[in-house]
Amino acid sequence: MSSDHQVTGRLEPDISVSDAIRLMSSRYGPFDRKPRLEPAHEVVLTILSQHTSDANSSRAFRRLMDRFGTLEAVASAEVAQIEEAIIPGGLAKIKAPRIRQVLNLVLEHNGTLDLSFLREMPLDEAKAWLRKLPGIGPKSAGIILCFSLGMPAMAIDTHIYRVCRRLGLIGPKVTADKAHDIMEASVIPEQVFKFHVSFISHGRQVCKAQRPRCAECVVAEGCPSRGYFMAHEDASGPEAPALADRRANTPVQLPHSL
Numbered sequence: 001m002s003s004d005h006q007v008t009g010r011l012e013p014d015i016s017v018s019d020a021i022r023l024m025s026s027r028y029g030p031f032d033r034k035p036r037l038e039p040a041h042e043v044v045l046t047i048l049s050q051h052t053s054d055a056n057s058s059r060a061f062r063r064l065m066d067r068f069g070t071l072e073a074v075a076s077a078e079v080a081q082i083e084e085a086i087i088p089g090g091l092a093k094i095k096a097p098r099i100r101q102v103l104n105l106v107l108e109h110n111g112t113l114d115l116s117f118l119r120e121m122p123l124d125e126a127k128a129w130l131r132k133l134p135g136i137g138p139k140s141a142g143i144i145l146c147f148s149l150g151m152p153a154m155a156i157d158t159h160i161y162r163v164c165r166r167l168g169l170i171g172p173k174v175t176a177d178k179a180h181d182i183m184e185a186s187v188i189p190e191q192v193f194k195f196h197v198s199f200i201s202h203g204r205q206v207c208k209a210q211r212p213r214c215a216e217c218v219v220a221e222g223c224p225s226r227g228y229f230m231a232h233e234d235a236s237g238p239e240a241p242a243l244a245d246r247r248a249n250t251p252v253q254l255p256h257s258l
C-alpha cells in the first residue's frame with residue numbers, strides 16, 4: 001500500500017517555494033556549499049549512486065579510486081576489474097561497463113576528463129551535454145552541475161519529489177523527470193542549491209515516506225497534506241488510500257552525498 005498522499009487531484013499549496021526554503025533552511029541549515037568532487041568524479045559517483053544508498057555508493061567510489069588512482073586508469077581498465085572494485089555499490093555488472101563507457105565517451109568527445117568547460121555553457125546546453133552520456137538523466141545532470149560546478153541546476157531526488165508533491169508544488173501526475181523543469185522555473189537560480197539541500201533534509205528527517213512527522217514540521221501550516229496525514233496517524237502510522245498514485249513509490253535513484 002502506498003503511503004503517499006497525492007490521489008485524486010492537484011493539492012493547492014498554501015506556501016510559496018521561497019517561504020518553504022526559508023523555513024526549512026532555518027531548521028536544517030546552514031548548508032556548506034563547497035564543491036564536493038571534480039565533475040568527472042561526480043559523474044562516476046552519480047552512476048554508482050543509482051539504486052543504492054549513499055553509504056554503499058561512497059564505499060564503492062572510494063574502492064574504485066583506491067584501486068585505480070585516477071579516472072583515466074579506470075577508463076582503460078578491464079570491465080571485470082572495475083566490477084570487482086565497485087561491488088559494494090550494487091548492480092556492479094551494469095554499473096562497471098557503464099562507467100567505463102561514459103569515461104571513454106567523455107575522452108572521445110572532449111579529449112580529457114576535465115569537464116570544467118561545462119561551467120562556461122548556458123545551463124540548458126550543459127545539461128544537454130551531460131544527458132547525452134548513457135545513464136545520466138535529469139537528476140544526475142543536476143547533481144553534477146549543481147554540486148560540482150556550482151550551477152543553478154535542479155536535481156530532484158526521491159525525497160525532494162515526495163515533499164514537493166505533498167506541499168502541492170507539483171501535481172499528482174507530474175513525473176520526477178518533469179518535476180525538474182517545473183521546479184527549476186519556480187526557484188530563482190540563487191536559491192536552487194538551498195532548495196535542494198533544505199528539501200532533501202526535510203524529506204529525510206521529517207516528511208518521511210512512511211510516517212511524515214507533521215506535528216514537528218516547519219512548513220505544516222502551509223501544507224495541504226497535513227490534515228490528511230494527521231487524521232490517519234495511528235499506532236501503525238498513516239496510510240494512504242488504496243488508489244494512491246503508485247508513481248510516488250516507483251523506485252528512483254537515491255540521493256548521494258559524501
Ligand code: SF4
Nearest residue numbers: 207212214217223226
Ligand atoms: S505537514 Fe506533514 S506531509 Fe506536509 S510537509 Fe510537513 S511533514 Fe510533510
